[in-house]
Every structure is written in structure tokens, then in C-alpha cells.
Amino acid sequence: DAKTTQPPSMDCAEGRAANLPCNHSTISGNEYVYWYRQIHSQGPQYIIHGLKNNETNEMASLIITEDRKSSTLILPHATLRDTAVYYCIVRVASGSGGYQKVTFGTGTKLQVIP
Amino acid sequence: DAGVIQSPRHEVTEMGQEVTLRCKPISGHDYLFWYRQTMMRGLELLIYFNNNVPIDDSGMPEDRFSAKMPNASFSTLKIQPSEPRDSAVYFCASTRPGYNEQFFGPGTRLTVL
Numbered sequence: 001d002a003k004t005t006q007p008p009s010m011d012c013a014e015g016r017a018a019n020l021p022c023n024h025s026t027i028s029g030n031e032y033v034y035w036y037r038q039i040h041s042q043g044p045q046y047i048i049h050g051l052k053n054n055e056t057n058e059m060a061s062l063i064i065t066e067d068r069k070s071s072t073l074i075l076p077h078a079t080l081r082d083t084a085v086y087y088c089i090v091r092v093a094s095g096s097g098g099y100q101k102v103t104f105g106t107g108t109k110l111q112v113i114p
Numbered sequence: 115d116a117g118v119i120q121s122p123r124h125e126v127t128e129m130g131q132e133v134t135l136r137c138k139p140i141s142g143h144d145y146l147f148w149y150r151q152t153m154m155r156g157l158e159l160l161i162y163f164n165n166n167v168p169i170d171d172s173g174m175p176e177d178r179f180s181a182k183m184p185n186a187s188f189s190t191l192k193i194q195p196s197e198p199r200d201s202a203v204y205f206c207a208s209t210r211p212g213y214n215e216q217f218f219g220p221g222t223r224l225t226v227l
Contacts, residue, residue: 034215041221042220042221043118043218043220043221044205044218045218046215046216046217049214087157104149104156104158
């Protein structure tokens with residue numbers, strides 16, 4: 001797995017956009033960027049993934065730089081329920097032959113402040 | 115769908131005792147993963163199965179740990195004998211080819227005294 005670097009913690013005001021950065025300078029051409037989050041005392045939850053284009057779903061948006069060496073997860077209107085640890089992971093997508101195991105780093109602890 | 119089911123949710127035991135953690139993956143998922151999470155080491159992959167066969171057990175810490183998947187709907191992680199340093203939250207996750215996400219269970223919080 002390519003290694004990722006994330007800030008250990010961030011604060012965000014409730015209702016504002018939360019922008020969580022991730023550096024993955026050694027990412028390979030066939031590796032995707034995945035984001036998971038873990039709310040306290042729960043199992044990790046998938047948020048979004050992308051290869052090189054920006055992606056958006058009902059939970060978040062993912063912006064990947066053109067050189068793919070970094071990305072940003074955007075929670076457009078953060079709520080208190082978004083307080084969690086956010087993990088950025090790079091790996092080959094499933095279906096590419098076999099399954100590449102996922103390595104979770106230490107993530108970013110996002111605190112949404114009222 | 116009920117999601118990934120783990121039992122027990124909490125387990126407290128004494129050092130030296132055998133501990134068995136259980137997991138029922140989501141129906142139709144043929145990959146199953148066991149993770150361990152501690153404050154010191156974060157979330158670590160212990161072992162994963164594909165079609166009930168162990169594929170990678172390189173994360174299993176030592177011989178005291180063993181995992182089995184006798185059928186597609188059940189897996190166990192056993193620690194014998196348990197030690198205080200095994201205290202952690204153990205997560206089970208499942209997925210299938212074509213899915214890009216793993217679905218995690220609620221975890222089992224293990225405390226070894």
C-alpha cells in the first residue's frame with residue numbers, strides 16, 4: 001500500500017465545510033483513494049473513493065489533485081454527528097484480481113464544534 | 115440486511131483464559147476480515163478469508179491467536195491463552211468482489227485482567 005499522511009486533528013464549526021487533507025505522494029497509477037470514518041465506539045464506515053476525477057456522493061466530496069499526490073475530503077455542512085476519526089487510504093480497487101488488503105493509518109480526528 | 119454481526123459485544127476475562135470472538139458476515143459476502151484496534155497501534159488487520167479460506171494471516175500476532183471460517187456465514191477468532199496486552203476492540207468486516215468498501219461490524223471490546 002502507498003503510505004498516506006494526514007494531520008492528527010482538526011476542528012470545524014458546525015454548519016461550515018470541513019476540509020480534510022491527505023498526502024499520498026507515492027500513489028501508483030492503479031491505486032484509488034478511499035476515505036473511511038470511525039465514529040467513537042463504532043466500526044469504520046466507508047465514505048467515498050476516487051481514482052483521479054472529483055467524486056461526490058450524499059456524504060461528501062472528494063477532490064484529487066491532478067498529479068494525484070494529494071486529496072481533500074469535503075464535508076459540505078459539518079454537523080456534530082460528523083465528529084469522528086477520518087482515514088485516508090490508497091489501494092487497488094477490488095475486481096482487479098485478488099484483493100489488496102487495506103491498511104488504516106492513524107487518521108485525522110475531526111471535532112465539530114457547536 | 116442486518117449488517118455484520120459480532121458477539122459478544124463486550125468480554126471481560128482473566129489472564130490465561132480462552133477467549134472466542136464470533137462474526138457473521140453479510141450474506142453473499144465472500145471476503146471476511148478480522149481487525150484489532152488499540153490506542154497504541156491503531157487499527158490493524160489480523161487475517162482475512164476468501165471463500166472460507168485464509169488468504170493472509172501475516173497480521174496475527176502470535177500462535178496464541180487462531181481464526182477459522184467453517185462456513186460462509188460464520189467465523190471465529192480465538193485467543194488461547196489470553197494476556198492483558200490482548201485487550202482491544204476486535205472488529206470483523208466483510209465485502210465481496212465488485213464492492214469497493216468493507217462493511218464493519220460493531221466490534222467486540224475485550225478486556226483481559
